[in-house]
Amino acid sequence: MDGNKSVKESVPSTHLSAVQPFHRPSVIGSQDYDIIKHGTSVGSPEVHLSAKLQVTGEAEYTDDTPMPSHGLHAALVMSRKPHARILSIDDSGARSSPGFVGIYFSEDVPGDNTIGPVVYDEELFASEVVTCVGQVIGVVVADTHENAKLAARRVHIEYEELPAILSIQDAIEAKSFHPNTEKRLNKGDVDICFQSGQCDIIIEGEVHVGGQEHFYLEPHSSFVWTLDGGNEVHMISSTQAPQKHQKYVAHVLGLPMSKVVCKTKRIGGGFGGKETRSALFAAVASVPSYLLNRPVKITLDRDIDMMISGQRHSFLGKYKVGFTNEGKVMALDLEIYNNAGNSLDLSLAVLERAMFHSHNVYEIPNVRILGRVCFTNYPSHTAFRGFGGPQGMLIAENWIQRIAVELGKSPEEIREINFQGEGSITHYGQKLEFCTLAPLWNELKVSCDFLNARKEAEIFNLNNRWKKLGVAMVPTKFGISFTLKLMNQAGALVHVYTDGTVLVTHGGVEMGQGLHTKVAQVAASAFNIPLSSVFISETSTDKCLHQTMFLMLPRQPASASSDMYGAAVLDACEQIKARMEPIASKNNFSSFAELASACYVERIDLSAHGFYITPEIGFDWNIGKGTPFRYFTYGAAFAEIEGAFIQGLGWVALEEMKWGDAAHKWIPSGHLYTCGPGSYKIPSLNDVPFKFNVSLLKGHPNVKAIHSSKAVGEPPFFLASSVFFAIKDAIMAARAETGHSEWFPLDSPATPERIRMSCLDEFTAPFISDGYRPKLSV
Missing domain, CATH: 3.90.1170.50 (Aldehyde oxidase/xanthine dehydrogenase, a/b hammerhead)
Structure with a gap:
């Protein structure tokens, strides 16, 4: 190198981004939503009832x-x-x-x-x-x-x-499956579609989805x-x-x-x-x-x-997809396996939901899905936010992206061509009602200026060899209800005291999602009293019998709890109000406390048990048809990577479970290596995106739940897959510079090691061959 030249003068301009210092800017974020009030409290943005105790460390937990x-x-x-x-x-x-x-x-x-x-x-x-x-x-x-x-x-x-059986692949080879766990769903005729010439192109592949702590x-x-x-x-x-x-x-x-x-x-x-x-x-x-x-x-x-204690299930999906030259999907043949571990636990229900969501939001005339639950010698895996839905949808989005590569189109174009709409019939026989996918997608596309973002990424990538931008827009549709009918019930107990205060007990559990706050808002609005007059002490099996049950199992997810327990509380409140009405109509009371005291004098029962069952749902696995979900929550996310968001981000990009097996000789067989924060990477403050904007679609109230409640605890989790596909978009740009424009597999999580080894350049070439797939423990 000429000593008179600076480093910058000797390095090609396209390489300079590799040595640029990184400075994390301040996070910019916004939330955009309508406030529609019902009564004194419902709809108002209220402070979490335990917030002060939690931020001061005074909130008591079990070990306290x-x-x-x-x-x-x-x-x-x-x-x-x-x-x-x-x-x-x-x-x-x-x-x-x-x-x-x-x-x-x-x-x-x-x-x-x-x-x-x-x-x-x-x-x-x-x-x-x-x-x-x-x-x-x-x-x-x-x-x-x-x-x-x-x-x-x-x-x-x-x-x-x-x-010992230590992977899904080992389980399939050994036919190691939990008993009575084979499930099938069908729509149309997949074989005839493949053979009749309706499909211009047919692709086959595998998708490996990792677990998560x-x-x-x-x-x-x-x-x-x-x-x-x-x-x-x-x-x-x-x-x-x-x-x-x-x-x-x-x-x-x-x-x-x-x-x-x-x-x-x-x-x-x-x-x-x-x-x-x-x-x-x-x-x-x-x-x-x-x-x-x-x-x-x-x-x-x-x-x-x-x-x-078990983690999110890892999955293996084996797909065969037929589509037209325009990108319309005509047939999907899918085998889907999850790693249950050494006991069944909830693994069959997790598999079933993955099968329900294996089309994500896409209209497919012919579908055949076979699901199996694998027995392996790992601790029993269990429920995790999304309950199998994210795994099923991630498999779907992988073959969507592969179709795009095969046809030389953008994945977003393939997605739009295949969107379901109002009246679409799923592969399990449910008709879509109040489908907001199209307006939601279009609103996001405009708000993030997607087309311009795509062009800017392309220009950036042409001028930067060692740093790449990737962009992606991904939709989701998440069914809300438990897929076993008997689980869709909830109970609550409400007491009105003579000082005008109200004690509520219900079967749901406060786990930080603000359930008690929302349920208290329902009671406050029902009685037209301030939120401060309602108290929820604890969840207790001797106070409220009808918790959500699954063969006597209460499953209390963050998503459905407000719908169900809010409705049960409202039922109890309405019973009490009906008893109070004759007294209230005869007098002009200055406060709710006066009314309660007057009712007590008249020997009016001021306690009620409320109950709610989710209506119009049911599914028959014998015929593979029914209405397993009360409604769907739709969503879409745009991501431009270098950074992205939170628990879902961890699943698709950071959190890798390392188990001891033949591929990891430094870990004893069957042992978990990543068993602490020193070796297991969860998202941190630095992983919050620089710009993080969240908007709720306006003008589409949910008519199928109490006070237009809509489950948004589990559904948004999958939206972080936009990060995964933006990462893959960036890798594709890097591979293109070395003449590789073909489709390639990228297992999740897309860790830095897996990303780097997928880029195909002079540094990785000595270590890999065509078709290289970094090892994933499943």
Whole structure:
């Protein structure tokens, strides 16, 4: 290099962006929505009822429950093998540990040692064979948390190792599927469509979708104690499913459910991870509490929580898609598999929702979908925000993008050509009503100036070799309701006191989403009183029976809760108002308190149980047709990458689960390597997009839910896939400079390593060959 020249003068101008310093600008964001009030409170933007307590650290969670002097701490004795026979257990080291009080195994369970939310296919304590690393074999209780953990580590177990299945591919080859989990959906005739010439082009491929850790801020925690000489069992738990805790504990202790009470004040996040798996830990703690007649608290450390409590299901989709030269999709033949782990848990329901959403928002005349739930030797995977829907839609958007590459068109053009509309019939037989996809998409396209953004990205990419921009617009349609009809019920209890205040109890759980605030707004507006006059204390199984149930399982998602529990509360309020009406009509009361007092004098019942069932839904898997959803929430997102957004962003771009198998020789087989924040990357403040604008479509009220409530907890999660496809758009620009314009697979998450190895340049060429696919643990 000529010493008289600066570095900038010696480097081609297209390379200079690679050495430009990065400065993160201030975040610019906006929210745009209509405020439509109903009564005194509904529709008003209100402060979260627990906000002040939470920001000051005064809000109480399960582990904050004071321990009595005779209380004990529990720690788990866990399997260290993915699949093995237990030959012997030596607990002498634990018994000689400081503070040790007791240790319990399968033979000590007073009731039934088998558990499960749908089928009893899981042992509370493994008795003869372990089927994953981290499976619970026993529980130790001691005087302190640390002493309990020390004692648990001192239990020595001898194993006979057995063959382990550690991927979806292994499960398919071994035909390792959970029993009775094959599902099919059909529309039209796929074979005839492929063979008749209706399709100008037919493509086949695979989509690998990785898992995701829930990473709630509060780990699994339960505090269990007995009353009345051990005849009653009470607990405080961090759970989305209090009634599930009640049922599990009653089951393993051999008690009637009427003698077991579970209470939940609030939880520090759940995202589905505390629907079913949390009940396992409550049941484990209940055994020593019941046998010793002493309080027992179990709180998992973060690494243990991540290792044993299950994650979002990884998926494998094998597709065959036929389409015209214009880009119209004519037929989809899809095989879809999820990694359930070592028990069924909710994996079949997760698979079913993935199958329901495998078309995303696209009109396809001929569809055939086969779904299977894979048994593997991993901890049982479970519900996670979106419940399989995002995985099914991500598979769909992959083949949409591939069609675009095959035809030399933009993915957005292919999406628009295939949009469903009002009156469309899904592949499971449901007719779309109040479909807002087109106006929503068009509004976003204008507001983000998409065409101009695309042109600017192309110009930038032509002038920059080592930094690329990518843009993408992605739509979503998320069905709102539980796909099992009996789950669509909710209950509430409302008391009006003579001072004019109202106490509300309902079956939903406050997990930070503001459910209690919204439900309190419903009650306040119903009685025409201030929000401050309504109080919601906690969720408790002895106060409200009709929690949302799934074979006696309450599943309390962030999306449907306002619709259902709000409606149940309104039902109770309307009953009380009807009783109060004769008194109110005879007098001109100056306040609600005066009216309540007058009703009390007249012996009017000021307490009511409200109930709600979601109407006009039902699905028959025998024929593969029905109306599984009450309504759909539509959405669309635009992303221009270099940065993007939050939990969904983590799923598609950051959070990679690393499990030990043949491809990861530095990790013991079946062990989770990424079991803490040091090795598992969740989105942080720096991952918030520089511009983050959110708008709710105006002029389209939801006529199918209370006060136009619309579920927006789970539906927007998938919109972060716009980030994934913008990343892929940028990679395509980089590959084009080396003469590679063909379609290529990119598994999710699109980690920096996977992105870099997909770019095909002089640096990656020595390490890869055509068709290279960076290893993904599924």
